[in-house]
Amino acid sequence: MSFPRILKAVYQTYSVDFCYVADHLGIEDDVVLRWEKGEMIPTEEELKKFSELFAIPYSVLEKSI
Numbered sequence: 001m002s003f004p005r006i007l008k009a010v011y012q013t014y015s016v017d018f019c020y021v022a023d024h025l026g027i028e029d030d031v032v033l034r035w036e037k038g039e040m041i042p043t044e045e046e047l048k049k050f051s052e053l054f055a056i057p058y059s060v061l062e063k064s065i
Contacts, residue, residue: 002065003061007032008036010056018036021050041065047065
């Protein structure tokens with residue numbers, strides 16, 4: 001599964017949006033929007049924080065990008 005699809009699944013599962021993700025990762029909203037569109041991928045640090053925040057194994061996220 002691609003990272004944009006994982007991100008959209010997180011939105012549905014946790015009832016959150018890109019603003020929530022950005023706020024909790026300490027990044028700009030437009031960065032998360034670019035992830036959604038597949039225009040940009042998260043850095044290793046962002047991916048680790050995302051993994052911790054949503055309890056998704058880092059290895060799964062790493063394979064998605």
